[in-house]
Every structure is written in C-alpha cells, then in structure tokens.
Amino acid sequence: MTRIGVLTGDGIGPEIVPAAIAVAQAAAHAEGIGVEWVELPFGRTAIDSHDNPVPDETLCALDDLDVWVMGPHDSASYPMPHAERTPGAVIRTRYELFANLRPARAFGGVRATARDIDVLIVRENTEGLYADRNMFAGSGEFMPTPDVALSVGVITRQASERIARVAFEAARERSSHVTVVHKANVLRLTTGLFRDVCLQVAADFPDVVVDEQHVDAMAAHLVRRPSDFDVIVAENLFGDILSDLAGELAGSLGLAASVNCSDTKVMAQATHGAAPDIAGRGLANPVAMILSTAMAMRRHGVASSDGGLVAVAGRMEAAVADTLAQSMATADLGGTATTREFTEAVVERI
Template sequence: MSTSKTKDKYQIAVVPGDGIGKEVMEAAIHVLDALDIDFDYVYGQAGDECLEKTGSALPDETLEIIRNSDACLFGAAGESAADVIVKIRQEMRMFANLRPVKAYPNTNSLSDDIDFMIVRENTEGLYIANEESYTDDGAVAKRIITREAEERIIDYAFKYAKDNNKSKVTGVHKANVLKKSDGLFKDIFYEVAERYPEIATEDYYVDATAMYLITKPESFDIIVTTNLFGDILSDEGAGLVGGLGLIPSANIGEDAALFEPVHGSAPDIAGQGIANPIAMMLSAVMMLRHLGENEAADRFDNAILKVLSDANILTGDLGGSATTMEVAEEVKNNL
C-alpha cells in the first residue's frame, strides 16, 4: 500500500463529518502536527450537519478538495453515510478497502496473536444500491459481480501479501448458493493465485469464515472478499480485538486515497470528549505509509502502542477515564 516519498509538502483533505468524527479528527491532527512533515490541510464538509446546512450531504466542493489532494482524512458520517462515504469511493474509483484487525495490549482481545488484513472490494456488489421497489410487500436489490473488478481486488490482495511478507490469502465467498456471482469470484481467486505460487491459498464460505474468526483468528493473514461480506466480517474482527475504536481503514484507488476509522458518528457520546481516537490515529498511520512517510508512520504507530501498553491514559471503552484529547496528548508525548 505504501509508496515512495515524492514530496516535501502534502495537501491533505480533511473531512471531519459528524458527531465524534470531529473530535477524533482533532486528536489525530494534534499528533500529526508534532511530526516533522509539512502538511497543508484543506477542510471540507460532509454528512448530516452539512446536509441540513447546505442541502447536500456531499457538496461538489468537498469532492473537488479530495480530488486535488494527496490523501484524505475522513472522520465519520451519520445517517447520510451511504450518500457520503460510499459516493466518495465511487466518484474517486477507490476500488480497495483495507481494514486491518490487530490485537493491542490492554484491549480485551480474544487472542494476542491476531493480526490480519481484510481486503474488501469497494465498487460493486450490493453496495451499488441498485434497488427496485415493486410493491409494499417486496423489493429487489441487484448484486453486481464483474470479472474486471474482482480480478483487480484479488490481485491487489496477493500483491499486498507479497509486499508485506504475509504468507497466505483467504478468499471468502458464498459460491455454494450464489453459484454464478460468487462462483465467478472463486474461479478468479484461484486463477490469480497461480501468479503467486509462493503464497498459500484457501477459500471459505462467508458463514464458515465468521465462525473461524472466533475459533481460530490467528490462522488468518489476508482475507479478500466482496463488498458486503467484507463490511460484516470487519465489524466481527473489531469485536475480536476490543471494539470499533481500534479499527482503522484505507480506501485506495488509482488516483485517490481516503483514510477513516471504521466506527460511525456515535451520536450518543458526541460532544462529550470521551471518544476513543485510536482508530482515527491508526488511519492516519496508514495514510503516512501510503505517502511513503514510513519513519513517521513507525513513530506514530509505536507511540500508540506505548500508550496502550502503559494503560495509564485510556478512554472509557478500554476501561480508562481519559478524554479524547488526553489520549492524543499522551500519544504525542510518546512520539
């Protein structure tokens, strides 16, 4: 996912969004500003509050800011999430959604050895939201699976495994029932696997995968799957390692990249300053690696690990009583 450093200054689109998105974004930027990197932040609006204020959940100006930036940091969207983040992914052709699931100290992880990446196809499947309503009693949603998109995401997963010294890729589908669409996915998975003979392969049905994530999560390295399945499994993965407050993500395309925590806007705790900023910070770490700023990414990542290991300054979801910005300050002090 990372690239070689090519710039001395980066333009970063910052879209805080709704609810705790604003709070965790402030925390992440607080730490980013302590790194020796020249960032030019350009702020954009999106989400429920933007919809109420402007009549659009995702104004054209925000899309243009993202399009013209080296990367985008996104906080969270509320009820308008499908009209915001899904649309950004589609407009920017961000075909790969990366969701790392990793055990950290003092986070009530199911196992200390959990460390895998979910590589999720981002542009088709059920999330194109192509629905037809027939009567009040029923409706139809079309699930689109194409060879082009699935071969692209599967190849991306194998390349990611190779570049990050991962030894196995697991394809996840439901080909026993969805014989044409997921049958195609499975066929393509093994076709692509032939190009990477050094990487072990296996495939599971999505329901079996859901079970194996509980019974043997340490056995996974890279999971590649379709849009809906990847979304569901990544939330299950969050439950394995302490919750959504610890799961970052990246959306990668040919010409654009967006980094966001997996969690939503959490309106029940918004404005209280108690949201866990770790997922947003880890998303910023992913952004740094994408930009080729690996030394800074390591510093940021290690500072987060130190704070979690010490367990003195943690938010309530991890058993502590610290505020969002107290955690940010502690991470900054440990850079």
C-alpha cells in the same frame, strides 16, 4: 510539503479527526516533514453552509489531492433529499475507491477476545450486494409490490481481479497467505465467479499461499483460530461483516482502522460510525481514526516513494501501541481516559 485533505464529519468526528491530525502533525514534526492540512466543508455543517453534505467546492479540492482524512458521517439524520445518497458513496464513486483495507490486531494492554489476531481484510468496495454501489442509475434494491422486496447483487471479473491483486500484493508485505472468502456453495454464479477469479490471480503469486473458506465458516474460524489467517479477501458485504467481527475480537471497533483507495487516491476512514449518542462528551476512542490516518500516509508514502511519510506513519503506530500498552485507554476499552487525554498521551510519546 504534503497536502492532506480534512473532512471532519458528524457526531464524534469533531473530536477524533482533530485528534488524528494532532498525532500526525507531531510525528511529522519529529521527522522534519511538512504537512499542509486542507480543511474542506463536509457533512451536516456543509448542509448548513452549502446546502450539500459534499459541496462542489470540496470535490474540486479533492480532485487535486491524493490523500485525505474523512471523519464519520451521520447521514441518517440528514434532512431529505440530502439523506438519499451518503457522502461516503459520493466520494467513493467519484474517485473509484475500489479497495477497502481493514486491519485488525490485538494490542498489548487491551483486553482482546482473540489475543493472537493479526489479519488484514481486503474488501471489494464498488459492487456486491450493496444497493448504493451496484447500479449505474437508481438503487439495487426495489419493491415490485408492497409485499415483495428484491436486491440485486453484482460481481464482475474486472472488479474481482483488481481487488484480488491488491490482496496478494498486501500478503507479500505480511505473511504471504491469502484466504478467499465466498459462498459459492449457494451463490454459485456470483460469489463463485469472485472465488474463481481470485484463484486465477493466485497463479501470478506463486510465493503466496492461498486457500478458500465459505463466509459462515470463516466467521467461526476467526473466533476459534484467528492466528491461522493473514490476508482475507472478500466481496463487499462479506468483507464488511467480517471486518466488524475482527475489530471486536481485537478489543473494540474503536481500534478498527481503515483506508479506501484506488491506484492513485487514498482516504482514511475509521471503520466505526458517527456515534452521535456520545458526541461532545469526551468518550470517543480516537485510535481507529489515528491509525487510519497513519495507514493513509503510509500507503501514499509507498506509492510516491516518500520515505518520510512512511516514517511518520510508523511513529504514529508505535506511539499508539505504546500508549495502549501502558493501560491508557478510553471507556470502550475499560479505561477512564477522555478523548483529549488519550490523544495528549500519544503526542507526548511521539
């Protein structure tokens, strides 16, 4: 019996997380796999019940779990002081979820801007230019005077090496091509170190083709010739921006799956946010959450040599692709299906 944590979250979370679980449960049943879904307090409802968006009860439970599904959180709307540190930051830091894997590919039946896009963006998730991830204590942003704002960017050899290895190992399972993204012509020391370490790691993967691109050129190339790229590895900020671009090129951020992981833990988390403006209206696209859950189950299945979980992930992914190919889609993709209708169609195909 596989135990998977469930953190439903805010906004559209109560719509898309149950959708992902319904699809995963149907696929698990079809494969004869038992899954226990462990629901945990999280987000705004946890503030109401525990005065904390990520209560100790939840963290203690996650300590004993290797995989969980986290819905979006709307921390910008939390009352102070709960808005100071996002729930995602708390969990990423505690479990050292250093790798953020974000695939983007076009699906049949979806009007994609780039019909031939199929890339995996491997984003370093613990440092870079993100103010909530680059200091031991305090924020990486500060203002020495009311008219001057500064931001610290941190790149380390250790973090760059471990994310590079994740990228090259992933490339071996795809088309054996890694593109290292940086801005070493301007940020010579920081992104220059990232580039150099990635190229050093490449020497351990002689079967993988490696090249490099400046981040601004990479954005242009993704639009013009996306099929030339396979795995893209980048520091935190660059990876975040490029993955959103790639998601839209594939059709919609509603399709953009993602996992955050360490060597032992994996968390499914859709790339998009909580979208409180459409919450409760049945408009949310559940695909990203469903595919994120499938990614997490696949990664955990491979790590634990559990072929059943890998098969469950494959069923989920195939059912989503088949449903989209039949022009069944939510409003963000130009369709008329509600969140529930789309989910039911995927479950029916399983």
